[in-house]
């Protein structure tokens with residue numbers, strides 16, 4: 001037991017539930033899902049039954065009403081078993097659910113939060129476009145008023161779970177081409193796949209996270225009822241940025257789970273693998289690797305939990321969430337690289353789990369803001385005397 005993990009009774013019970021679920025429903029299948037790039041939609045209902053798709057939603061909406069620290073503990077555990085399931089859980093809990101909870105009307109909350117919490121529908125988040133990634137405010141998807149509703153046209157790119165989602169929080173320009181207002185001319189819309197003109201486009205064939213479906217979404221003269229606009233039609237980008245603070249903590253926990261799994265595999269292998277007549281773990285060169293892996297993992301978890309605890313106290317944690325994401329994701333990339341080194345040639349094959357962890361780790365440095373973008377956020381805060 002890690003003495004740095006001081007768990008409440010609830011947290012202990014949630015972790016036990018997560019571990020049992022991973023052992024029965026994820027770990028035995030993760031390698032095959034990865035090989036087949038297969039997304040198993042039955043996971044959504046199963047995670048929903050456990051309450052893992054509404055961890056921070058209020059009990060009034062069938063959520064578990066838990067704090068961020070407890071949610072991130074569960075997310076680390078699920079991600080250690082399979083990061084593809086981790087990203088599903090992270091996006092669903094952090095982005096569409098929180099956006100509707102924070103900025104939705106009572107009617108929008110009543111319609112969507114219960115089904116999201118119970119896992120009856122999966123949530124997705126559509127900000128990026130083929131030509132608007134880090135500079136997401138340069139998006140081109142356009143929403144034009146049409147009576148009491150809107151007509152949306154455009155293409156969203158890289159949307160996790162976009163082809164299976166029952167609700168997609170999508171950003172589109174509400175300003176006009178002759179009066180562009182940058183990030184202040186973007187609205188957020190609650191989309192459902194039954195809207196006429198909604199199409200699922202190209203599916204990406206990815207290096208890692210292969211069991212997480214990543215697709216383009218095409219809006220072709222899609223008519224969206226007025227009641228599906230979230231809040232102020234000009235503030236969607238601001239809402240997305242506020243919620244990304246939540247999302248970045250989730251991706252940090254996902255990366256932490258990947259790193260921890262790689263460390264555990266490497267430590268077990270080092271105790272078993274014999275060279276020069278002894279376990280390789282007896283060589284100082286290997287012990288130093290394990291020592292550095294364990295140190296960085298515990299540092300990442302401590303930073304994540306301290307930041308989440310501050311968030312639970314209601315404090316703004318923007319740049320600290322960026323630090324968590326930056327540090328945990330670079331830790332995951334570094335630890336998985338070291339884990340392959342500990343396994344030697346075997347680590348480079350699909351016979352052992354560390355090459356999958358290495359491939360899965362890479363994307364955590366890219367989505368929900370690349371490492372470069374996190375450094376920009378942290379650097380700007382530092383110049384203002386924060387950090």
Ligand SMILES: Cc1cc2nc3c(=O)[nH]c(=O)nc-3n(C[C@H](O)[C@H](O)[C@H](O)COP(=O)(O)OP(=O)(O)OC[C@H]3O[C@@H](n4cnc5c(N)ncnc54)[C@H](O)[C@@H]3O)c2cc1C
Nearest residue numbers: 125126127128133134158159160214366367368369370372
């Ligand atoms: C598997 C996967 C799942 C995803 N899921 C979603 C999703 O569900 N919803 C969604 O909306 N998006 C999603 N994304 C998109 C993701 O958020 C973007 O890929 C990411 O924001 C980077 O954008 P880009 O790929 O266009 O890279 P670019 O923005 O083109 O960046 C290319 C490189 O330039 C660097 N760069 C850019 N600007 C600067 C700068 N100012 N200073 C220094 N360096 C800079 C970047 O850091 C990067 O290294 C997903 C992406 C992937 C790969």
